[in-house]
Structure formats: structure tokens, C-alpha cells
Amino acid sequence: MTETDILERIRAIFEENFGIAPERVTPEAHLFEELDLDSIDAVDLAIKLQEMTGRRIKPEEFKSVRTVADVVAAVESLLVAQ
Known part of the structure; x- marks a missing residue:
């Protein structure tokens, strides 16, 4: 899965789950300042990413995620670890 593929999947998750264009x-x-996610949304996002990758995201890894690019990088690292 390429970075572009991951970004497209993330865009779909944001639209379907959070109503973000x-x-x-x-x-x-x-994520928090521009896309208005809150801590509950972040948990929901982590769950969706786990479903997408089939891998569990460690909470300490997800704490440093602040931008969409960080989310893409987190997904890439999960996919590489498979």
C-alpha cells in the first residue's frame, strides 16, 4: 500500500466517521486544531486504523500523532511490521 493509498483510506475514514470533507x-x-478531533475521536480513529491494518496500535505510539502525515506514518509502520 502506497502513501497515497493510505492517505485516501484515511480521508474515507475521516469522512465516514467524523463528517470531515x-x-x-x-x-x-x-488533527485537533484544524480538523477539530477530540480525545474520543482519537480513540475512534485508532480503532479504525487497527481495523484497516489488522494490527494493534500501542497507545504510546499514537500519543505523538498530531497531523494527518503522522497518521500516515503510523499506518506505514504498522504495515511494515506485518
């Missing part, structure tokens, strides 16, 4: 989900977009 895909064009707002750019690599530079800050």
Missing part, C-alpha cells in the same frame, strides 16, 4: 484532510492538517 476529504479535501480538508491534507498531510499538514492538525
